[in-house]
Amino acid sequence: MKRVLKKWNSLLLAISLPWMLQSCGGGTNQNKDSVDSAQNVNEATAPVDNESSEFAVKAASGGMMEVQMGRLAQENASSPRVKAFGQMMVTDHSKANDQLKSLAASKNITLPDSVSDEQKKHMDELRKKTGDDFDKAYIDMMVDDHKEDVDMFEKASNNLKDADLKSFAATTLPTLRTHLDSAQIIQENNRKMMNNSKRGSQK
DSSP: OHHHHHHHHHHHHHHHHHHHHHHTTTTOOTTSOHHHHHHHHHHHHOSSOHHHHHHHHHHHHHHHHHHHHHHHHHHHOOSHHHHHHHHHHHHHHHHHHHHHHHHHHHTTOOOOSSOOHHHHHHHHHHHTOOHHHHHHHHHHHHHHHHHHHHHHHHHHHHHOSSHHHHHHHHHHHHHHHHHHHHHHHHHHHHHHHHHHHHHHHHO
16 A cells, blocks of 8 residues: 555656646756746746747846846936936836736746846946946947847747747837837937047047
């Protein structure tokens, strides 16, 4: 009888383990990169293909970073335009993040609960800056990030096998392009202002 119970307990553990990992955020170690952990869990448990789940994980991590950095811009930026851009990031990316969370939950895709270690490093560097230095660093970062985002979402909208995630990428893409255009305009204005300031100091 004890042997039967041991076998039954082992069987229950084997069946429940994937669900335990899922509910605990993939059984992630706090020292491990949240994005890598989510991708590892999805490779083992998500019903969608790896390319689709990887897109969801990267999009979620990037979206969280945009929201956090947008809030930082509202606090540390000196330019009203940069503050307004930060507010747009918070509003638009929070909405997209919520849509992605709902979609991922319906497909049993585990999303990261925090940004990647590399993204944290960039954010920590940005927190040290204030005033005009912050404005320039933040907008330069937003231009680079949104170029990567637009490229990733374009590929996803054309190539993903999962129809719902493919549609999410396609419908979010115009917003990302708007963000990129806005960031590039602010970046160009910053350059003009810096050039004018240099010319004035040389006279």
